[in-house]
Amino acid sequence: MRNLNRFHLNGLRALEAAGRLGSLRAAAEELGVTVGAVSQQILKAEEQFGRSLFERHPKGLKPTAFGQDVLRYLSSGFAEISAGLALADRRREGVLTVSVAPVFASKWLVWRLQRFRERHPDIRIRIDADVSLVDPGHEDVDVCIRVGRGGWPNVKAERLLGQCVFPVCSPLLGERLRHPHDLAAVPIVREPTPMFGWNTWLGPNGLDESILGDGPVFSDASLCLDAAMAGQGVFLGWETLAGDAIALGRLVAPFPDRYDTGISYWFVTARSTPETRAVNAFRDWLKSELASHAATQ
Known part of the structure; x- marks a missing residue:
């Protein structure tokens, strides 16, 4: 998992949220940050990947073929992390x-x-x-x-x-x-x-x-x-x-x-x-x- 050190977690979260929700605004609302912050995090993450993950359109974001592959794994990974954290909270409470x-x-x-x-x-x-x-x-x-x-x-x-x-x-x-x-x-x-x-x-x-x-x-x-x-x-x-x-x-x-x-x-x-x-x-x-x-x- 050493390749994780190459990427910022906030950038990966921004990529996953924008890909799942289809817009920068929706991702910003979910993450509790500004639209500009999400946009910058996505741009930095794309620089780290060395290619674009989204096509920009007036009505929102559309993942590229490469982006679809990456987002599938990001969504699955964050879902597993969320489930693990939620399970710990539920067992405690x-x-x-x-x-x-x-x-x-x-x-x-x-x-x-x-x-x-x-x-x-x-x-x-x-x-x-x-x-x-x-x-x-x-x-x-x-x-x-x-x-x-x-x-x-x-x-x-x-x-x-x-x-x-x-x-x-x-x-x-x-x-x-x-x-x-x-x-x-x-x-x-x-x-x-x-x-x-x-x-x-x-x-x-x-x-x-x-x-x-x-x-x-x-x-x-x-x-x-x-x-x-x-x-x-x-x-x-x-x-x-x-x-x-x-x-x-x-x-x-x-x-x-x-x-x-x-x-x-x-x-x-x-x-x-x-x-x-x-x-x-x-x-x-x-x-x-x-x-x-x-x-x-």
């Missing part, structure tokens, strides 16, 4: 860090975590509420629970539960809904950028979104659900979001039909890092809880 979308955390997960603690009192859970898909091999995260279609590169993703949608509303408003056409006569609660539209549910019923009227708009699904419970309109919900509120009688699902969105919950871990006992225990518990929840819906 006994903490399992789970990155999860805020709406799933607040409406479903936090209400059940006590059962995990009772079953595994030696494992401390730290919840990191975030919607970004992070690579547990490069971040201080053990597990991600994400919603999507899967197929993400450089991670292991196990499908947990498909996401089916259906209208939900307050019990009083539900008394006005006997047929899907009745949705045209009530307010509709909406998100500005939902993962799926009303046509996912209306289409199989021979309708489309053009029948729907206006209603309040909220920035995330959790607020939309609260608005539906408050009687402000009908919201297009799903099991893990609305199931507990329905069980408690705060919401009703006025129509029996539920339709698959093609989107699922996934258990995401690092591809290059061996899974710990804590990760396996959390996966087994989560799958069991989701199965029990689905059986009651």
Whole structure:
């Protein structure tokens, strides 16, 4: 490993981050330095390599063929170092860090975590509420629970539960809904950028979104659900979001039909890092809880 003495570690980190993220700005944000500093570190590293590793374009950086070969090894090497350091921290602290979308955390997960603690009192859970898909091999995260279609590169993703949608509303408003056409006569609660539209549910019923009227708009699904419970309109919900509120009688699902969105919950871990006992225990518990929840819906 004597050839490592020829290169500065900061330059190699800058190369790896810029190659993985595709831009100097993104690399600078991750490394906590300025864009100029990253640029200088990359230039010095390229001088040490004796050739360019990137082609510069207005929209970002594109690795050369030589750069692709080098970056593959750098990414793998830094991932191994990060995993080793994180493993040492986790063993010392006994903490399992789970990155999860805020709406799933607040409406479903936090209400059940006590059962995990009772079953595994030696494992401390730290919840990191975030919607970004992070690579547990490069971040201080053990597990991600994400919603999507899967197929993400450089991670292991196990499908947990498909996401089916259906209208939900307050019990009083539900008394006005006997047929899907009745949705045209009530307010509709909406998100500005939902993962799926009303046509996912209306289409199989021979309708489309053009029948729907206006209603309040909220920035995330959790607020939309609260608005539906408050009687402000009908919201297009799903099991893990609305199931507990329905069980408690705060919401009703006025129509029996539920339709698959093609989107699922996934258990995401690092591809290059061996899974710990804590990760396996959390996966087994989560799958069991989701199965029990689905059986009651």
